[in-house]
Amino acid sequence: MDKQITRREFLRGLAAGSGVALLAACGGGATPAAQDTSTPVPPDGATTAPAQVGGTGSTVNITYWGSFSDVLGEAEQAMVNAFNTAQQDVVVEYQYQGSYEDTAQKFTAALQAQAIPDVILLSDVWWFKFYLAQAIAPLDDLAAQAGVDFSDYQPVLLNEGVRDGVHYWIPFARSTPLFYYNKDIWAEVGLPDRAPRTWDEFGEWAPQLVQRSGNTMTRAAYVHPGAASYIAWLFQGVIWQFGGRYSTPEFEITLNEPDSIRAAQFFSDTVNNYGWAMHSTDINREFIGGQAVSMMASTGALAGIQRNAPFAVGVGFLPEERTFGCPTGGAGLAIPAGASAEKQQAAMAFIAFATSTDGTITWSQSTGYMPVRISAVNDPKMQAFFEENPNFRTAVEQLPKTRAQDAARVFIPNGDQIIGRGLERIVINRENVERVWQDVTVELEEGAAPVLEDLEALRARA
């Protein structure tokens, strides 16, 4: 350092430094995929024992990022504790990372900083983004080593996490919509004690359920949520019931097909024409408080609603129109690419434990999420639980009839909110359905373009 740095040199240095940081930031998402997971490992028949590498016998510590808090968080911590005491090779630390959205955002940042967890919980609308970025690992080899039997998983749930025949996302905390009704009011009005079989039937019942004082409705027959509470998820079932859909699997948006328009028009009519439905930001509150006597809501809310409602709660399958339609939802587990093979195997051992038959039974009973294993449903412990909770049995019986959601909602970034805000315009602002769906289609197509490019690039690489 024999001469002083001039200001120009200093600035150039600064620029270069920030450039490097910028490049690292941009490239971060794609780099971890280079990690090779094909380290030869002796096949291991035991169900939960992690395949051991190196033979040192030391424990592997892994971290698990999840979004479960409160009662769910305690159940998840109990699951992790059970795993840690059941074997000596792996120690899992459960780290709560906020909502599904917070967790995904933090994972994005963590990928760029290369400070990733070993297991991550991703919701139905987030995992695909990380699959596209090649940030989550293919699981088939790992699952085979851990002795995971994919054939015992509920196919409708498992297949959602499969791309080109490869598993990336294992179902864990999965839920579906369910039709909830207020049994006391049903009896008072003299309706049969069941959910309506079709929307036509409900259209006949609804006027009897409504109460008015003057021009204002004091009790609605049905309540719709807003975009922020995932109306696009509930409407996914309805649009199928009417014979429509959001999109084809190839991302072609099909909102302007007659049946898709008919479904949205029906939603609008329930509020604006028939006048028996209301909308609210918190449908659980309206239902429990008696402002509305029926709704579609997640199976995940069943236990909480039954605990808080001052009346008998009834549930049933979603009503049909032309056909039956009900989507799956919730979150699943993935393993970030880029960790060492040893850690990935440890992560798989935990996933195998959490979604084992016994793990599923415990988790389902303490949280209300769908049992992801077929053997769990038939287990005597689960059957006994159904006897005590017939409503939960209904939720599980509906599961085989559900199907994976359309690409437009779950694979297009922000697709859920784009469709949800469109539905708000239709239901709340009474806007013309065709015009709104036209706007939504444009927005979805814009969102789909980069996804299609990424898919193309992935295919070219394969």
Next chain:
Amino acid sequence: MALTDDVVIVRPQTTMASWRRRSLLWQVAGYLAMAFVVLMIGMPVYWTVVASFKESREIYTIPPTWWPEAPTLANYMRAWNAAPFGRYYINSLITTTSSTAIKVVFAVFSAYALVFLRFPRKNLVFLFLLAALMVPREITIIPNYITVARLGWINTYQGIIIPGAAVAYGTFLLRQYFRTLPQEVLEAARVDGAGHVRILWSVVLPMSQPAVVTMTLLALVDKWNDFLWPLIITNTADMRVLPIGIFWLLDQEGVINWGVVMAGTLFVMLPMLLIFLWAQRYIVEGIASGAVKG
């Protein structure tokens, strides 16, 4: 000034009685407005407190009850036991006090320099500061995360504190206030041979007490309530702060137990409320001492 002149001109034209009537009317309107504002601000606080003593089922009943039917402390017990709030208090205390201290020191020194020192391109420096004020926090989160991760500060106190330590609004606030200080007092101090440190400590700071206290309070509340950054930069429960504790009480899917959430909210609110009550007299005192010049 023009306004008071108008009033003076208009006033003699009206009779005494009608003027008195009008002033009474204004007084009533004023009180009504005040009551309205108190209600607007007070209602949510009242609701938070009352709900924290209610059972979950009662919170969901409609019409709502104004007073808990069977007041219970169960929510407080559940909230306290659901998450390590004791640890969260310690962490919040450490991060909030140190971050606030750093912010105040930076703001005082930089504002003093910007007002009382002479150096070239002073306005340009100030402009840069203003520009920093305009950058939304959300944008800086990912770059900050990467920087902090490279420094190896994830899940540490310095990781929570340092990225937010130098903040432009404090400098901005104090600079504006320092500029209003009477030059004569400062010149007198200079004539008496006081250096910069002495002037800052014995003249500028005492006269600026309201501004400094206000800025400190803002910084305190800001850090105390900060949720997203501590959530992202920490991983383990023993490094988490109070607002994350409240979030833990909310259910991701299902029915939220609001009584417990409200009890947790009060854990977070109470210390700040007490500090505000205690600190506000220093704001008033400061305003009084600043008015000596008349």
